[in-house]
Amino acid sequence: MKKIFYLLTISFLLIYYPTIAQQMPIQDITLTQYKYPFPVHFLQLQVQGEPLKMAYMDVQPSHPNGKTVVLLHGKNFNGAYWDSTAADLSNNGYRVIIPDQIGFGKSTKPAHFQYSFQQLALNTKALLDTLQVTKAAILGHSMGGMLAVRFALMYPAVTEKLILENPIGLEDWKVKVPYQSVDKWYQSELQQNYDKIKQYMMDSYYAGQWTPSYDKWAQLLASWTSSPDYSLVAWNAALTYDMIFTQPVLYEFPNIQAPTLLIIGQRDRTALGKANVPEEIRKTLGNYPELGKQAAANIPHAKLVPIEGVGHLPHIEAYARFIAPLLEFLKQ
Structure with missing residues (x-):
């Protein structure tokens, strides 16, 4: 009897879990109804002949130490996933x-x-100028790591410290991966x-392992797919994939002037376009243990903190092991 009840329970979960997992309401193109962890403000920009709004959160500490940290999100995320990091830093x-970069989040x-x-770095600098921030530590995750590097190269006087958490772009994929058009990405x-x-x-972030704490970020992306405006979200996603693929930053690592911390989850195997190459080539892509070492060797004044058993998102998957070296580095 217990076995029958167990099988019925499992069957119920298998049938209904996809529906349960997608209970987040359909979101509009700027996530108007989605509540961020801190108050959201907007910077008005005029870029490429278009009026644009750049969303951002500005978290003020109750006991300021006079330092500022800028958190740059990854490709499939927005600023909201920095909730715990921002709270601890504050x-x-x-x-x-x-900030939510143009094309992302709100x-x-x-x-x-x-x-x-370069344009995203310009937008980020415009935000800091508006907020009268002249120096900051720049922390970028995934795609945000590529942006953080570009920002540090363009604005070395502003970048006090650079922190890269499992950044993508530690290898030049276009050397091995066939080019995919924007239309195909779209x-x-x-x-x-x-x-x-x-x-x-x-598969890419958590090495085949999944916990309920990861689900809200998958739900949030999926909540857009049923929106009447989803085609515009998809179009911007395609354009930013092309940006990532065609604009590598690793060749300029030796030019970085800021003290740099690399926090690298060792289980990460993220690589853009690896599904489009034969297996023997695919196995050589996204080797973060080696890529992290190479990056640390090529960036002057760099420190590498490898985190064993962790994938692409240390600040979500293994928060305690992420925040400790980050706080230590910032205090140095």
């Missing part, structure tokens, strides 16, 4: 500024935009749904 006296999704890391994005998003995250 509790330690840091002012924390968390910021504008333009119909026509030439994306570049068609692929139009086919996204919760199950595909979850599977990608589980």
Whole structure:
């Protein structure tokens, strides 16, 4: 009897879990109804002939230490996933500024935009100028790591310290991976749904392991896919994929002037376009244990903190092991 009850329970979960997992309401193109962990403000920009709004959070500490940290999100995320990091930094006296880049989160999704890391860095600098921040530690995760590097190269006087958490772009994929057009990226994005998003995250970010704490980020991306405006979200996603693929930053690592901390989850195997290459080539891509060492060797004044058994998102998957070296580095 117990065995029958167990099988019925498992069957119920298998049938209904996808529905349960997608209970987040459909979101509009700027996540109007989605509550961020801190108050959201907007910077008005005029870029490439278009009026744009850049969302950001500005978390003020109760006991300021006079230092500022800027948190730059990854490709499949927005500023909200820095919630715990920002809270801890604020509790330690840091002012924390968390932008949603144009094309992401609550910021504008333009119909026509030439994306570049230089332009995103310009937008981020405009935000800091508006907030009268002249120096900051710049922390970037995943795609945000590529942007953080570009920002540090463009604005060395502003960048007090550079922190890269499992940044993508530690290798030049276009050397091994065939180019994929924006139109092809766009068609692929139009086919996204919760199950595909979850599977990608589980395979690429968490090495096949999944816990309920990861699910809200898959749900949030999936909540856009049923929106009437999803085609514009997908179009911006395609444009930013092209930016990432065609604008490597690793060749300029030796030019970085700021003291740099690399926090690298050792289980990460993220690599753009690796599904489009033969297995023998695929196995050589996204080797973060080696890529982290190479990056640390090529960046002057760099310190590498490898985190064993952790994938692409240490600040979500192993928060305690992420925040401790970060706070130590910032206090140095």
